[in-house]
Amino acid sequence: MILIVWAHPYPQHSRANRALLEAVRVLPDVEVRSLYDLYPDFDIDIEAEQEALSRASLVVWMHPMYWYSVPGMLKHWFDVVLARGWAYPDRHGGGGTALHGKSCLWVTTTGGTEEAFTAEGRHGHSFETFVTPIEQTARFCGMQWLPPMSLHGAHLVDDAAIALVRDDLVARLKSWSQNGKQSHAE
Amino acid sequence: MILIVWAHPYPQHSRANRALLEAVRVLPDVEVRSLYDLYPDFDIDIEAEQEALSRASLVVWMHPMYWYSVPGMLKHWFDVVLARGWAYPDRHGGGGTALHGKSCLWVTTTGGTEEAFTAEGRHGHSFETFVTPIEQTARFCGMQWLPPMSLHGAHLVDDAAIALVRDDLVARLKSWSQNGKQSHAE
Numbered sequence: 272m273i274l275i276v277w278a279h280p281y282p283q284h285s286r287a288n289r290a291l292l293e294a295v296r297v298l299p300d301v302e303v304r305s306l307y308d309l310y311p312d313f314d315i316d317i318e319a320e321q322e323a324l325s326r327a328s329l330v331v332w333m334h335p336m337y338w339y340s341v342p343g344m345l346k347h348w349f350d351v352v353l354a355r356g357w358a359y360p361d362r363h364g365g366g367g368t369a370l371h372g373k374s375c376l377w378v379t380t381t382g383g384t385e386e387a388f389t390a391e392g393r394h395g396h397s398f399e400t401f402v403t404p405i406e407q408t409a410r411f412c413g414m415q416w417l418p419p420m421s422l423h424g425a426h427l428v429d430d431a432a433i434a435l436v437r438d439d440l441v442a443r444l445k446s447w448s449q450n451g452k453q454s455h456a457e
Numbered sequence: 458m459i460l461i462v463w464a465h466p467y468p469q470h471s472r473a474n475r476a477l478l479e480a481v482r483v484l485p486d487v488e489v490r491s492l493y494d495l496y497p498d499f500d501i502d503i504e505a506e507q508e509a510l511s512r513a514s515l516v517v518w519m520h521p522m523y524w525y526s527v528p529g530m531l532k533h534w535f536d537v538v539l540a541r542g543w544a545y546p547d548r549h550g551g552g553g554t555a556l557h558g559k560s561c562l563w564v565t566t567t568g569g570t571e572e573a574f575t576a577e578g579r580h581g582h583s584f585e586t587f588v589t590p591i592e593q594t595a596r597f598c599g600m601q602w603l604p605p606m607s608l609h610g611a612h613l614v615d616d617a618a619i620a621l622v623r624d625d626l627v628a629r630l631k632s633w634s635q636n637g638k639q640s641h642a643e
Contacts, residue, residue: 313529338539340532342533343499343530343537346532394593394597
């Protein structure tokens with residue numbers, strides 16, 4: 272199962288991110304958890320989240336990028352769901368293998384253009400600079416980090432540019448789903 | 458005025474971070490906003506936060522590091538308080554200068570030892586790698602980024618090591634306060 276953890280506080284203002292979600296939520300083997308809908312007061316149901324993660328072979332973190340990172344809700348989700356002793360070992364080195372061997376795909380949309388993510392641009396650094404903390408979060412939990420997907424200038428790009436990323440994402444999830452089923456059948 | 462934005466979800470389990478807070482909260486010219494106390498349901502009072510920021514010349518973000526970043530509450534605070542048109546220009550390039558010229562000091566405590574923050578260590582990257590998104594957040598709002606302070610291995614270090622960082626922080630805030638007063642009098 273592919274679990275899409277979706278974190279968008281203002282889906283009604285989203286064009287690109289919502290287009291991606293609508294394309295993937297209808298795929299077979301996909302479950303979507305929309306965190307801002309599920310938890311309007313940030314009171315995350317840790318057990319429900321961990322249970323969904325346990326059933327997934329691929330975890331997708333999908334959200335608009337805010338302040339060079341995940342939105343506050345998804346960061347809070349990291350803090351409480353990826354718990355010590357469950358997602359990584361306890362102080363005595365025990366447990367913490369719940370996510371081992373699963374894969375993680377990061378899909379994000381940004382307001383900034385690609386040129387903004389340069390030393391001379393308004394964001395002062397390459398986009399890759401801001402990938403590292405998210406990637407390291409997944410890796411620390413023993414997940415395999417897949418090549419992330421990003422769509423820059425989400426407010427500016429035309430429909431064709433969104434469709435390109437959308438179709439690529441759909442193709443990747445379909446391929447995962449098929450290969451996952453095959454390897455189960457072996 | 459020095460505004461300390463404190464974000465610790467479990468202060469009763471904190472040793473190092475709480476020691477820092479207790480030492481600085483009694484200083485003159487210091488105001489503390491403890492986000493997890495103020496907003497148990499994450500319903501941040503944006504106006505109150507912006508009003509406090511407006512009165513500050515130095516903004517201190519102080520928290521334990523979770524997942525290579527700020528805790529979820531402080532990330533949510535970034536998302537909603539550092540608003541477009543207030544903290545950075547609106548889509549037409551207007552406004553967004555509320556924080557210009559203020560200074561920002563980042564003070565964080567980590568569970569990992571310094572050796573963990575290396576390419577070979579369990580965090581896979583230097584600590585500086587994880588500073589960039591926070592620093593860029595402050596800079597994007599036109600704040601001056603001061604040399605950050607960090608205390609690693611917060612659960613492991615002895616009282617003397619905590620005292621060293623605490624005294625350094627107190628000295629820096631006292632010096633800021635005195636110089637700030639002087640420049641106001643000029």
